[in-house]
Amino acid sequence: MPERHDVGEAHPSDEAESARSKFPGLPFPPPPGKRVVVWLQDEDPSGREYEDLMLRRVPSVVAHHFRGAAGARSLTHAQYLSALVALHDALRQRADGGDTDAVAMLDQLGLRTVSI
Numbered sequence: 001m002p003e004r005h006d007v008g009e010a011h012p013s014d015e016a017e018s019a020r021s022k023f024p025g026l027p028f029p030p031p032p033g034k035r036v037v038v039w040l041q042d043e044d045p046s047g048r049e050y051e052d053l054m055l056r057r058v059p060s061v062v063a064h065h066f067r068g069a070a071g072a073r074s075l076t077h078a079q080y081l082s083a084l085v086a087l088h089d090a091l092r093q094r095a096d097g098g099d100t101d102a103v104a105m106l107d108q109l110g111l112r113t114v115s116i
Contacts, residue, residue: 053081 028042057068070080088111095102096113106112 050078 066080067077070077075079075083091102091106092111092113095106
């Protein structure tokens with residue numbers, strides 16, 4: 001997991017002066033009541049089995065539904081997202097196999113076949 005350092009504050013294992021020299025600060029102060037957080041991670045995280053994922057600007061209704069659906073199944077958010085991706089893959093396979101209902105559903109959701 002990436003290390004977390006607040007700008008201008010020392011990490012418990014660092015000395016205050018060296019932490020401040022590593023993080024020169026912002027050209028403007030953060031908004032009142034807000035903190036600026038800097039995340040540090042290895043340059044090549046490709047060997048990691050897991051990654052952190054932060055989603056921004058998710059509609060409130062969708063976020064509430066997602067959290068509720070995961071919690072109702074006693075799944076973590078990561079487990080529920082993994083299940084949704086597996087569900088999409090299974091439906092995609094059905095569509096690619098000629099299931100016209102699956103094709104129509106994926107098209108309606110804007111999930112047409114793409115190459116990545």
